[in-house]
Amino acid sequence: MMLTALNDFARERGLTDDPLYEVKPVDFFIRISAKGKFVALESTAGEDGRGKPMPVPRLPQRSVNIAAGFFADNSKYVLAYEKDAPKAKAGGVEKRLARLDAFLKPVREVVAETKDAEARAVESFLTNDAERSKVLAERDSEEWTGSEMLAFVVGDSTTPVHQRPAVRACWERRSGAQLALGRRALCLVTGREGVVAVTHPKLKNIPEAQSSGAALVSFNAPAFSSHGLEQGDNAPISQEAALGYVLALNDMLRRTEQRRFRQGIQLADGSVMVFWTRASASEESFLLSLLDPTEDDLKNFAESPRTGVEPGELDDRAFYAVTLAGNAGRVAVRDWFESRLGEVKQNIRRYFDDLRVGNAPAGPIPVYRLLKAVEAPSGRGLPPDVATRMLGAALRGQPFPRQLLAAALDRLRLPPSDERFEREQLRLRVALIKATLLRLPRSGTAPLEVTVSLDKSNDSQPYVLGRLFAVLERLQGAALKDLNATIRDRYFGAASRNPVTVFPRLIQLSVHHASKAGENGRWLERTKGEVMSLLPSEAPFPPVLDLKDQGLFAVGYYHQREAFFTKRESPVAPAEAEASST
Numbered sequence: 067m068m069l070t071a072l073n074d075f076a077r078e079r080g081l082t083d084d085p086l087y088e089v090k091p092v093d094f095f096i097r098i099s100a101k102g103k104f105v106a107l108e109s110t111a112g113e114d115g116r117g118k119p120m121p122v123p124r125l126p127q128r129s130v131n132i133a134a135g136f137f138a139d140n141s142k143y144v145l146a147y148e149k150d151a152p153k154a155k156a157g158g159v160e161k162r163l164a165r166l167d168a169f170l171k172p173v174r175e176v177v178a179e180t181k182d183a184e185a186r187a188v189e190s191f192l193t194n195d196a197e198r199s200k201v202l203a204e205r206d207s208e209e210w211t212g213s214e215m216l217a218f219v220v221g222d223s224t225t226p227v228h229q230r231p232a233v234r235a236c237w238e239r240r241s242g243a244q245l246a247l248g249r250r251a252l253c254l255v256t257g258r259e260g261v262v263a264v265t266h267p268k269l270k271n272i273p274e275a276q277s278s279g280a281a282l283v284s285f286n287a288p289a290f291s292s293h294g295l296e297q298g299d300n301a302p303i304s305q306e307a308a309l310g311y312v313l314a315l316n317d318m319l320r321r322t323e324q325r326r327f328r329q330g331i332q333l334a335d336g337s338v339m340v341f342w343t344r345a346s347a348s349e350e351s352f353l354l355s356l357l358d359p360t361e362d363d364l365k366n367f368a369e370s371p372r373t374g375v376e377p378g379e380l381d382d383r384a385f386y387a388v389t390l391a392g393n394a395g396r397v398a399v400r401d402w403f404e405s406r407l408g409e410v411k412q413n414i415r416r417y418f419d420d421l422r423v424g425n426a427p428a429g430p431i432p433v434y435r436l437l438k439a440v441e442a443p444s445g446r447g448l449p450p451d452v453a454t455r456m457l458g459a460a461l462r463g464q465p466f467p468r469q470l471l472a473a474a475l476d477r478l479r480l481p482p483s484d485e486r487f488e489r490e491q492l493r494l495r496v497a498l499i500k501a502t503l504l505r506l507p508r509s510g511t512a513p514l515e516v517t518v519s520l521d522k523s524n525d526s527q528p529y530v531l532g533r534l535f536a537v538l539e540r541l542q543g544a545a546l547k548d549l550n551a552t553i554r555d556r557y558f559g560a561a562s563r564n565p566v567t568v569f570p571r572l573i574q575l576s577v578h579h580a581s582k583a584g585e586n587g588r589w590l591e592r593t594k595g596e597v598m599s600l601l602p603s604e605a606p607f608p609p610v611l612d613l614k615d616q617g618l619f620a621v622g623y624y625h626q627r628e629a630f631f632t633k634r635e636s637p638v639a640p641a642e643a644e645a646s647s648t
Contacts (some may be wrong), residue, residue, distance in 0.1 A: 067336040068402050069255045069283075069303070070281035071386050072311035075342050081313040082086040084265045085306065086241045088124045091117035092138065092226075093214045096201055100183065102190025104197045107204040108219075116321065117215060123228055123237050127267060129278050129395075132161070136237050137176075137188065138217040145198050147212055166192065166462055172240070182232045184220040191218075245305055250632035253304035255311070260304030264297045267312040271319045271327065274336040275392025282315070282390075282397045283308070316391075318342065322361050331358040331433055333389065333453035336398055341387035341461075343407050356414055357457070359430045381408025387461060389454045405461065409474065413463035420501035422518050423621070424493060424628040433457060439494035440473040443480060448473055465505040466498075468613065474498045476615050479559035496624040499617045506614060516618070520625040525600045527608065528615035531569070532622025534601075535561050537594045538572050540630055544586040545579035562619045565607040597626075 110118035123136035146166040268279025318329035330340040389401040580587035
C-alpha cells in the first residue's frame with residue numbers, strides 16, 4: 067500500500083512524466099569549439115551560489131562501481147579529475163582514467179550512430195589531455211571537489227549538447243532498449259505486467275544513511291532469496307514503479323533553502339517523517355508549516371495560529387505519512403499510516419490545545435524544539451522510536467508515549483543548561499507533560515482535566531503540592547532579593563517524587579524567608595496559607611507520587627510560577643517581574 071501511494075504521488079505530480087531524464091543542478095558549462103578546443107568554463111550559479119537546475123539524462127546508480135552519465139556528469143568522469151592524485155586501480159588502469167573511458171564510450175557510440183557535429187566536438191575534447199587540463203586550470207586546485215556537475219555547449223550555441231534532438235533521440239533509443247531487457251511479471255505495486263526491477267534506485271538525504279544513497283527495497287544477501295529467485299525477482303516490482311516511489315520520496319526529502327527536507331520533519335537524529343496528501347501541494351505545505359514551522363511561519367501564525375486548520379472542501383482526501391531511518395546502505399520504515407485530511411487537521415487542532423500552557427498562544431511549536439527541551443544535557447536525544455511515536459500520536463489523535471512524561475520530568479530535575487532560555491525550556495517541558503497527561507488512557511473514570519493556566523479551585527494533592535513548591539521558591543527569592551535564586555535545582559526532584567522527605571523542612575525555612583522579605587514576604591505567606599488550605603489535613607505530604615502525579619506536580623508548579631510573572635498576581639514591581647523573566 068505504501069509503495070502504491072508513493073507511486074501514485076509521483077505520477078500525479080508529474081515526477082515520472084520523463085523517466086529517462088532527471089533535473090540536476092548543472093554547475094558549469096564547458097564551452098568548446100567545433101573542433102573540440104576549450105573556449106571557456108561558464109558558471110551557471112545564481113544568487114544562492116547553486117548551479118542551474120536542468121534536465122539531464124538520468125544518471126546510473128553507483129557507489130564504488132564505475133558508471134558514467136550521458137554527455138553530462140561530474141568532473142571525475144568528464145575531466146578525469148581526482149583530488150590528491152589517488153593510486154587506486156581499476157582493472158590495471160588508474161581509476162580516474164577508467165571513469166573518463168566510461169564517459170567517453172557512449173559519446174563515441176553516438177558519433178558513430180548520428181554523425182552529429184557537436185557530439186564529435188565533445189569526443190575530440192575528451193580525447194585531448196591538454197584541452198581537459200585547460201579546464202582544470204580555470205579554477206584554483208582547491209576549488210575543485212570532484213562533485214561539480216558539468217555539461218557541454220559548442221560554439222555560440224546556448225543549447226547543451228545533451229539536449230540536442232539527435233543526441234536525445236539516441237539516448238532514448240539506448241535507454242528504451244535497456245529497459246525492455248529483463249523478466250516480465252505482474253507488478254506488486256501497480257497490478258500491471260512490466261519488466262521487473264532487479265535492483266531499485268536509492269533514496270537520498272536520509273539521516274544516518276550513506277551519502278551516496280540507501281535502498282528501501284533490496285535483496286543483496288542469500289538470506290533474502292527463496293525458491294531459487296534472486297534480487298528483485300523475490301518480490302516483483304516493475305522498473306516503472308520502482309522509479310516512481312523513489313522519485314516521490316527523493317522529491318519530498320530534498321533540501322531547500324529554508325528546510326533540510328522539502329516535505330519532511332526530522333525526528334531525533336536518525337529518522338525523518340515525510341507526509342503527503344491526495345489534495346494539493348499547498349495543503350501539504352501548510353501542514354508542514356504547522357508541524358515544523360520556520361521562523362517566518364511563526365511570525366505569520368502569531369496573530370491567528372489556528373487559521374487554516376478549520377474544516378475545508380478537501381478534508382475527505384487521503385493523507386499519508388511514513389517515517390524513515392537510515393542504517394548505512396539500508397532504509398528502515400519506522401512508521402506508516404494513512405488517514406483523511408480532515409481527521410488529521412482535527413487532530414492537529416487538539417495537539418495545539420493540549421500543548422498550550424500558561425499565557426502562550428495556541429500556536430505551532432517546532433517539533434525539534436519540543437524534543438530538544440527534553441534532551442539530556444549530554445546531548446543524547448530521545449530514542450528514535452519515542453520521537454516517532456509522539457508525532458504519530460499527534461497526527462492520529464492517540465496517547466503520547468509515557469517515555470515522554472518520564473523524559474520531561476527527568477529534565478526538570480536537572481539544573482538548567484542555559485539560564486537565558488530556562489523559562490522557555492520550562493514551558494516546553496511542561497507543555498509536553500500536560501499533553502501527555504491529557505492523553506493518558508483512563509478506564510472507568512472521567513478523563514483527566516489539566517487546565518491551561520492556574521486553577522485555584524483544583525484541590526488535586528499533586529497539583530497543589532506543585533503550587534506550594536513554587537510559592538516556597540518565590541519566598542526564597544524575595545528574601546534574598548534575587549528572583550533568580552531558586553530551590554528547584556536542589557529540591558525539585560525529591561519534592562515531586564517523595565514530598566514527605568522535603569516539604570516539612572522547606573516550610574520551616576519559608577518562615578525565616580518570609581521574615582526577611584518585608585511586604586512581599588507577608589503577601590507570599592498569605593498565598594502559602596491559601597495553597598496549603600487545599601491540602602488534606604491528614605497526611606498532607608504523601609511519601610511517594612507516581613509518574614502521573616509527578617506530572618501534575620510539575621504542571622501545578624509551572625502554573626503558580628507563571629502567575630507570579632503577571633501584574634495581577636505578582637508581588638513585585640512590573641520592572642522586576644519583567645527582569646526576572648528574561
